[in-house]
Structure formats: C-alpha cells, structure tokens
Amino acid sequence: xxxxxxxxxxxxIQEGEDVSMNCTSxxxxxxxxxYKQDPGEGPVLLIALYKAGELTSNxxxxxxxxxxxxxxxLNISASIPSDVGIYFCAGLSGSSNTGKLIFGQGTxxxxxP
Amino acid sequence: GAVVSQHPSWVICKSxxxxxxxxxxxxxxxxxxxxxxxxxxxxxxxxxxxxxGSKATYEQGVEKDKFLINHASLTLSTLTVTSAHPEDxxxxxxSALVAGGIYEQYFGxxxxxxxx
Numbered sequence: 646x647x648x649x650x651x652x653x654x655x656x657x658i659q660e661g662e663d664v665s666m667n668c669t670s671x672x673x674x675x676x677x678x679x680y681k682q683d684p685g686e687g688p689v690l691l692i693a694l695y696k697a698g699e700l701t702s703n704x705x706x707x708x709x710x711x712x713x714x715x716x717x718x719l720n721i722s723a724s725i726p727s728d729v730g731i732y733f734c735a736g737l738s739g740s741s742n743t744g745k746l747i748f749g750q751g752t753x754x755x756x757x758p
Numbered sequence: 759g760a761v762v763s764q765h766p767s768w769v770i771c772k773s774x775x776x777x778x779x780x781x782x783x784x785x786x787x788x789x790x791x792x793x794x795x796x797x798x799x800x801x802x803x804x805x806x807x808x809x810x811g812s813k814a815t816y817e818q819g820v821e822k823d824k825f826l827i828n829h830a831s832l833t834l835s836t837l838t839v840t841s842a843h844p845e846d847x848x849x850x851x852x853s854a855l856v857a858g859g860i861y862e863q864y865f866g867x868x869x870x871x872x873x874x
Contacts, residue, residue, distance in 0.1 A: 676861045687762075687851045687865035688802070695860060733801065737861055743790045743809075746863060748801045 647672045651734055651749030658724055659757050666732060666752040667718040674736035677717040678746065679708050682731045691732075692719070724756050761785055762854050764866035771842055771873055779837045779869045781852030787832040788854035792863070793825070796849045808835045832857070842873040 651668045658664060668677070676695055680688035692703050694710035694717060701708055707720045717736075721728055731753050735746040761784040771777050781791055789810045794802040806816045806827050814827035824846075826838040835854075839846055851868040855861070 678861075678863065680865070685849075685868070685870070687764075687853075687868045690760075690862065690864060693860070693862060735863075743855055745792060745804055745807055750801050 647747050649734060649736055649747050649749040651752055653752060655753040657755045660724060662724055664721040664724055668734035668749045669716040672738060673714045674738050676737035677710050678735045679719045680733045688733060726756050726758050729754055729756050760864045762864050762866040764852055764869050768870040773843055773873055774841055776838055776840045777842055779850055781835045781866050783833045783854040787857045789857045790855040791835040792853045793837050794851045796851060844873045847871055847873045
C-alpha cells in the first residue's frame with residue numbers, strides 16, 4: 646500500500662534554531678497536510694497544501710507541496726520551547742474529497758532552552 | 759472554528775464491558791468522520807471511516823463487530839468498544855472532514871481507554 650517516509654525521526658535542537666523536516670513517497674498525492682501533536686492530545690492541523698509547488702506559511706511555519714507531488718517539507722524558523730511535540734505529515738491520494746489520509750511516522754522535536 | 763470534541767477524555771473499564779466514545783464536530787457539519795487508534799510513540803492507525811447515514815468502512819484487520827461505529831448525524835459519530843479486553847487499551851482519536859469545499863480534516867483531543 647501507499648506509504649509516506651518522514652524524516653528525520655527525531656530532532657534535538659537549541660532554541661532559536663531553524664528546523665526542517667520532510668516527507669517523501671513513491672506515490673502521487675493531491676493534498677498534503679501537516680499536523681502537530683502534543684503528548685496526550687489529538688493532532689492539530691498546522692498547514693494544508695493543495696497544489697504542486699504551493700508554498701504556504703503559518704507564522705513561523707512554512708510548508709511546500711513538492712513539484713513532483715511526491716514530497717512535502719515543513720520548516721520552522723526561530724524555534725521556541727513550545728514547538729516541542731511530534732509533527733506528522735499526511736497525504737491524500739485520489740480525486741475524492743472525502744478520502745482517508747496516509748500518515749508519516751512522525752518527527753519528534755525537542756527544543757533546548 | 760473547526761473544533762472537534764470527544765467524550766470522555768479518559769475511561770477505565772473492566773474486562774468484558776462495553777465503552778462508548780462520542781465524537782462531535784462543534785462548529786461545522788461533517789459527513790465523514792474517521793476513527794484512529796494510536797499506540798505510544800507511534801503514528802495514527804486508521805480503524806474506520808464513518809459516513810453519515812451509512813455503514814462504516816473498516817480497515818483491514820479491524821473487527822467491525824468489536825468496534826461498532828454509528829454516524830447518527832452530521833455532527834456526531836460514536837465508537838463502541840464491545841466486550842473490551844486489556845489489549846484494547848489505547849488512545850482513540852476521531853477526526854472530522856469539513857463538508858464540501860477544500861479538504862480539511864480536524865482531530866478531536868482523543869480518549870484514553872484503559873481496560874483492567
């Protein structure tokens with residue numbers, strides 16, 4: 646079945662540093678979503694991407710939908726302690742607007758004050 | 759906007775009993791909702807897709823008679839874990855698709871189920 650490879654698996658960075666994570670697949674996706682999950686909570690939608698090449702920002706977060714439609718990346722600039730959590734990419738394939746998402750394995754981010 | 763609630767947030771039950779978890783979209787209509795299960799330090803595992811007014815579609819390996827799903831209205835879906843066993847202990851998360859328009863899937867806060 647379809648799979649998303651998310652990397653890195655974990656990151657430990659200093660406060661103020663920039664962070665980059667990405668997801669790749671051998672399959673084409675029509676929508677990419679990025680979520681953040683805090684411990685014991687449900688994932689929170691950060692950014693949604695709908696067109697190949699689309700670059701979207703949400704505050705210090707920037708995400709891009711790869712031109713090939715097989716990858717996406719998320720950047721966090723000037724990290725702060727509250728950025729700590731698990732970040733998941735998720736892709737939607739097919740033309741249905743009610744389809745299910747395929748999730749990456751997650752990137753665990755730790756920020757040292 | 760786009761808030762999804764779950765109730766209860768945590769529940770402890772005895773083995774053999776049934777537990778119902780509710781998922782509500784508070785400020786939007788959702789013709790499609792999803793139920794996920796998440797083990798510690800793992801990604802989300804889709805259990806089933808719940809469509810308003812029709813039977814749920816279960817993922818391979820998920821027992822439909824054990825995990826009963828009812829999507830009674832455009833804002834409510836329920837998951838009932840029947841005859842729960844300790845191995846059913848997990849974090850259950852629902853999500854809802856905003857009806858119409860672009861694809862946006864919002865998650866509830868999750869329900870921690872512990873079966874003793």
